[in-house]
Amino acid sequence: xxxxxxxxxxxxxxxxxxxxxxxxxxxxxxxxxxxxxxxxxxxxxxxxxxxxxxxxxxxxxxxxxxxxxxxxxxxxxxxxxxxxxxxxxxxxxxxxxxxxxxxxxxxxxxxxxxxxxxxxxxxxxxxxxxxxxxxxxxxxxxxxxxxxxxxxxxxxxxxxxxxxxxxxxxxxxxxxxxxxxxxxxxxxxxxxxxxxxxxxxxxxxxxxxxxxxxxxxxxxxxxxxxxxxxxxxxxxxxxxxxxxxxxxxxxxxxxxxxxxxxxxxxxxxxxxxxxxxxxxxxxxxxxxxxxxxxxxxxxxxxxxxxxxxxxxxxxxxxxxxxxxxxxxxxxxxxxxxxxxxxxxxxxxxxxxxxxxxxxxxxxxxxxxxxxxxxxxxxxxxxxxxxxxxxxxxxxxxxxxxxxxxxxxxxxxxxxxxxxxxxxxxxxxxxxxxxxxxxxxxxxxxxxxxxxxxxxxxxxxxxxxxxxxxxxxxxxxxxxxxxxxxxxxxxxxxxxxxxxxx
Numbered sequence: 433x434x435x436x437x438x439x440x441x442x443x444x445x446x447x448x449x450x451x452x453x454x455x456x457x458x459x460x461x462x463x464x465x466x467x468x469x470x471x472x473x474x475x476x477x478x479x480x481x482x483x484x485x486x487x488x489x490x491x492x493x494x495x496x497x498x499x500x501x502x503x504x505x506x507x508x509x510x511x512x513x514x515x516x517x518x519x520x521x522x523x524x525x526x527x528x529x530x531x532x533x534x535x536x537x538x539x540x541x542x543x544x545x546x547x548x549x550x551x552x553x554x555x556x557x558x559x560x561x562x563x564x565x566x567x568x569x570x571x572x573x574x575x576x577x578x579x580x581x582x583x584x585x586x587x588x589x590x591x592x593x594x595x596x597x598x599x600x601x602x603x604x605x606x607x608x609x610x611x612x613x614x615x616x617x618x619x620x621x622x623x624x625x626x627x628x629x630x631x632x633x634x635x636x637x638x639x640x641x642x643x644x645x646x647x648x649x650x651x652x653x654x655x656x657x658x659x660x661x662x663x664x665x666x667x668x669x670x671x672x673x674x675x676x677x678x679x680x681x682x683x684x685x686x687x688x689x690x691x692x693x694x695x696x697x698x699x700x701x702x703x704x705x706x707x708x709x710x711x712x713x714x715x716x717x718x719x720x721x722x723x724x725x726x727x728x729x730x731x732x733x734x735x736x737x738x739x740x741x742x743x744x745x746x747x748x749x750x751x752x753x754x755x756x757x758x759x760x761x762x763x764x765x766x767x768x769x770x771x772x773x774x775x776x777x778x779x780x781x782x783x784x785x786x787x788x789x790x791x792x793x794x795x796x797x798x799x800x801x802x803x804x805x806x807x808x809x810x811x812x813x814x815x816x817x818x819x820x821x822x823x824x825x826x827x828x829x830x831x832x833x834x835x836x837x838x839x840x841x842x843x844x845x846x847x848x849x850x851x852x853x854x855x856x857x858x859x860x861x862x863x864x865x866x867x868x869x870x871x872x873x874x875x876x877x878x879x880x881x882x883x884x885x886x887x888x889x890x891x892x893x894x895x896x897x898x899x900x901x902x903x904x905x906x907x908x909x910x911x912x913x914x915x916x917x918x919x920x921x922x923x924x925x926x927x928x929x930x931x932x933x
Contacts, residue, residue, distance in 0.1 A: 478703065478914055481585045483665035484574045485656040487647040487672025488590035489615040490599070491567030492557045493898065496530050496620035496639065497628055502556050514631055518712040519678075520641060521545045523553075530620060531629035533639050536756035537797065538736050539897070541640040541710040543648070543678035550643035554616050565898075566599035567617050568647065569671035569707050572902040574604050581910055587663050589656035590672075591615065591646040607659050609651040617642040619898050635797070638897040640710075648678040650687050657694045667909065668698055671707035671902075673724065677716040684716055688723040695727035703914040704788065707905050708733035710740075717744035725774040726787035729914070730814070732905035735796040738766050745773065760799060761852040761860070764883060767794055767803050768854075771881055777805060790814060791912075793824065795888075795904045798846040800825050802884040802908075809880060815913045817884055818872065824908035825888045828900045833891035843889035853883075 503523050514532035517525050520542050533540045544550040566575060574588040578601035585605070592606045593614040600606065621638045622628070646652075650672065660668070673691065676684040698704055706728040711717045721741055725731065733741075735758050743751055747769050754762045771777055775789045791814045794801045802821045804814050826838070833842050847866060853875050854860035864873065866887075873885045 478667050478912070479577075479581050479584045479910055480666045481587075481663060482577060482667045482669065483587045483589070483656070483660055483663055484570045484577075484669040485589035485672070486570055486650050486652045486670065487675055488566065488568035488571035488588070488592050488596060489617045489642070489644065489647060490596055491565045491617050491619050491898065492554065492562050493565060493619040493621060494557050494560060494562040496622040497626050498560055499553070499557055499618070499620060500527055500530065500628060502560060503553065514629065516540075516712075517542065518714070519543045519545055521549075523549070526553075526639075526641065527629050530622070530639050531631040533637055534622060534626070534628055534633035535631045537633075537635040537637055538756050539637050539639075539710065539734070540712075540736070541642075541674070542712050543675075544641045544643045547643045550641070553618060553641070557618055564599075566596065567619070567898070569709055569902050570669070571596070571600065572899045573669055573671065573707065573906040575599075575601050576903050576906040577910060578603050580907060587659060587665070589652045589659060591651055607652070607655050609646070609655055613646040613651075615642065615644045615646055617644070621897055623893075636894045636897055640898070642675075642678075644675055644678060647672055648675040649683070650676065650691070653687070653690060653694065657697075660694075660698070665702060667914075668702060668704045669707065669906075669909070670695075670704065670728065671709065673706075673720060674709040674711050676720070677711055677713040681715070685719065688720060692723050692727055695724070700788070701916045703729040703916075705730040705732065705905065705909055707902065708737045709901075710736055712740075714740065714744040717741055721745070721774070725789055729788045730791040730793070730909070731789060732793045732795070732901065732908070734794070734901055735763065738763070738770065738794060742766055742769060747773075757796070759851065759855075760801075760847065760885060761855045763794060763796065763799075763801055764854055764860075764885075765856050767792060767801060767883070768877055768881065771803055771805075775805065777809075777878075777880055793821065793905060793908050795824065795828065795901060797888065798890055799885055799887050800904070802886075804882050806876070806880055806882060813915045813917075815915075816911055820908040820911040821884055821886050822872075823911050824904040825886050827903050827907045829889045829891055831900055831903050832894040832896055834895045835891075838889050842892055844892055845887050846890050847887045 512528050514535050515528040516532050517529050520526055529540060529542060566572060568590060570588060570590050574586050577584060578586055588604050588606045591612050591614060592608050593612045596614050618641045619638050622633050623636050624633050626633045676687055695704060706724060717740060739758060742749060758766060770792060774787060776787050790805055790810050792803045800821050802817050804817060829838060829843055835842060850863045850865050852861050853864060875883050
């Protein structure tokens with residue numbers, strides 16, 4: 433599935449491929465340049481016309497410690513213990529969720545309920561040392577694609593006003609709702625070792641807060657749907673749907689239904705990618721996933737999003753044992769569950785409507801996993817998975833460190849030397865020994881799903897923590913290939929026997 437040279441002869445066979453991981457990026461640069469040239473020449477490339485929606489904002493990027501001290505003075509230590517609040521209403525709750533993020537190394541995004549207090553936070557941040565950048569998954573992915581693929585025609589549907597337009601690549605065509613309201617999000621970044629609420633950060637990461645009206649109502653959805661007709665995209669990327677959790681249940685239920693209607697009108701030969709983002713409302717999350725995932729071809733998400741989705745669906749996992757940072761075997765099991773729940777490989781599907789979902793790109797701090805169905809089972813066929821995942825991993829490393837090349841001084845591998853490929857499937861519980869010379873690990877489950885794991889060279893002292901997931905998915909999509917034929921997944925797989933859970 434990943435390429436003609438990647439043959440999964442035996443189901444459940446692990447294939448380590450020797451590769452000098454640190455020093456062969458020039459070879460990948462060559463591949464990248466050659467592919468760019470071919471894309472210029474090849475009519476009908478997936479990258480020709482890319483339509484992206486629906487969220488954009490202006491990010492205020494600021495030190496979490498400095499901002500919270502400015503808001504609370506020395507009383508930050510008097511806040512409650514670290515807590516993963518679903519939404520925020522007070523500065524104390526903000527301190528608690530930043531402490532939680534620090535203790536678990538989790539990137540978190542939350543809606544701030546109190547508009548007056550959020551405006552005060554924005555005002556305080558504006559007076560402190562901070563940076564302003566384009567924000568919002570859709571806008572960030574549009575900028576990254578314009579950078580990587582300058583010949584692509586890009587349509588961005590989002591609430592973009594005159595100030596935000598300055599941060600976007602000039603080649604991007606923007607369409608916005610009639611009454612544009614630019615939003616500000618606060619990115620509270622912290623470095624490894626910084627302390628808040630009596631907790632020291634275990635890694636560098638960030639917490640994002642907003643009181644967003646335009647994006648939370650998906651105000652650009654209708655203009656996006658209208659423009660799709662004339663733009664005739666070869667790839668559609670959808671993001672920002674997580675912002676709906678800031679509205680009430682009736683509002684988000686209706687808007688999810690509206691999005692689904694738009695997706696049903698996109699031709700099957702045009703791939704649709706959904707970029708997930710952090711969701712705190714566990715009532716919203718399963719409805720969001722059930723309504724949207726069967727109508728997209730590709731999904732990008734991280735460890736918090738994957739675990740939260742499984743929790744919200746009451747999946748049969750020991751989440752206390754898995755923790756906030758699922759291991760390689762636990763991530764593989766969660767992704768297996770996701771595929772069995774939302775693709776045509778799902779149990780008991782019967783005559784239920786066909787699902788489009790055939791690709792999941794999971795990205796965490798230390799490794800990525802790509803999952804696709806076996807070639808002979810899928811109507812939608814994704815290829816070039818190796819190079820796509822490889823370059824997605826690489827872009828995250830370089831962007832975090834603000835470097836042009838990978839080196840041993842600034843980057844490190846953080847995966848264990850030995851690990852299982854599943855905590856459930858007995859045939860995958862054997863310890864696989866990994867070394868830096870191994871380029872990837874590939875395996876199959878049930879003879880139906882192909883898994884590809886590639887480690888990440890983690891930046892030791894990151895200078896940037898926001899937008900990495902968007903850069904990963906944008907890069908991976910640009911170097912993937914997609915084709916569709918009128919057939920459904922033919923093979924049904926048995927539910928595996930669970931062990932030790």
